[in-house]
Amino acid sequence: MHLIEQYALSCGVKIDKPFVETCFFPIPSKKYITLHASSGMQSKNYDYYNEVIQMIHPYLQKEGIDIIQIGEKDDKKINGCLHYTGLTNLKQTFYIIQNSLLHFGNDSFSTHVASGFDKKIVCIYSILYKECCGPYWGKKENHELFESHRGGLKASFSNQENPKTINMIMPEKIAQSVLNLLDIKNNLNKIKTLHIGKEYHLPSISVIPNHVMPTNFLKGNSINILGDECFDENNIAQWAYGRTANIFLDQQMKLEYLLAIKSNILRINYIVSSDTDENYIKSLKKNGIPLNLICKNKNEINDLRLKFFDWNISLHENKTKKDLDNIEEICDNTRYKNSRTIISNGQTYASKAAWIHDVPATEDKIIDCPEFWEELNTLKLYNDDNHGTQNKNNI
16 A cells, blocks of 8 residues: 555545645756655665766767756765755755656655656665555656665665665666656666675775875875885875875884874774784874774684774675676676776776786776775676677686
8 A cells, every 4th residue: 555545544535636836946958857866864865876877868968858956955966967956945846847857866755746747757765665655646657666676675664774775776777767768769778787886886096105196186185095005104195195095004104104194194094913013003092093903814803803902903804706696697798897996106097906907997897806806895897788799708
C-alpha cells in the first residue's frame, strides 16, 4: 500500500489530484530538465550524480537541453548543472519543475510535485520501497523508478547507512533512463559498471614529493603528500606551504620541519612497524601535531597495538585483484576512472600504477599489477563495448 493510501485510509478522506501553487521565476533556459540531488536523509543521497551528468551531458548539449539543479543552498553542487540551489523559495521551485521536460533525483518532495504536474520522472530508492513512496500521480509509463538491490537485504528505513545501499544503483542505468524518457538516442546500453570504490565519490590530489611546484599551484587546496613513496623533508615542507596537507610517512621527519608547517597540516598519517620509535610518536603528540597511526601488516597489528597502547592504530591492508566479486567480467574492454589524481615530477597520472609505469593520464585501460588493485577504493571499473567488440580474455 502506498503511503498516501494509508494516510487517506487513516484519515477517512478521498485521494484527489493535488493543486500546486507556483510563483514565476526567470529561467534563461528554453529547454531544461531538473535535478534534485539531496534529501533530508543521508542514506537517500546518491553519491554518483557527477557520473550520471557526465554521461548525459553531451547528448543533452546536442539537443540544447540544460540541467537545472534545485535544492538547498548547502547542497553539494553537481558538475555540468545550472545551480539554482538556495536561490528559490518553494513556489518558485515548483514553477521550475512545472516547466521542465523531466525531473530526476533522490526520493524527495520534488518527485511528488513533479508527479502532480505529470512530468517525466527518474527517481532512485533504497531505504524505502518504491511501491510505498514512489510518485503517485501522472502516467506510470513516464516514470522510471530504480530500487537498490541492497545486497539482498531488506529496506533499512534508516536515515543513516554505512555503506549506503543507494550507491549500489549504477549510474549508467539512471543516465540511460533519463535519455530514453526524453527520446534521445544513445549507446549507454553498451556501458556496464563492474565496480565503484567506497571512496570514489571523494576526489583527491596526491603528490609524490620528488619535486616542488610554484606556491600558487593548487594554492589553498587540500592535498595528500605521499612521503611514504618518496621521502624528501624539504620538498614535503614546501608542498605544505600555502596548502593544507595530509602527510603520509613511514619514517621520522625532523620535528623542526613539521613545526614550521604545523598550521598547514591536517594530519600526519604515520605507517608504524615494529621498528617505529615510540618516543618520536610521543613528541608529535606533545607538540600538538594531528596524528593518525596506520598498520599495513595484519600479522603485526596486535603487537603494535600493545606497543602503542595509548594510540588507536587502524589496519589498512592493501586491496588485491581477488577483492573484486566479479573478476570474471574483467576483459579487454574494461576501462577505469580514478577519483585520485597523482602528481609526480610535474606530470599528472591517473593512478599509482600509471605513475610507476609512466602511463599517460589519457590512457584508461587497466594496468594489471598489484599497485593498480591497491587503489580499488578510489576506482571505478566499467566495461565499454564502444571500444570495440567485447573479448572476454581476462586481463
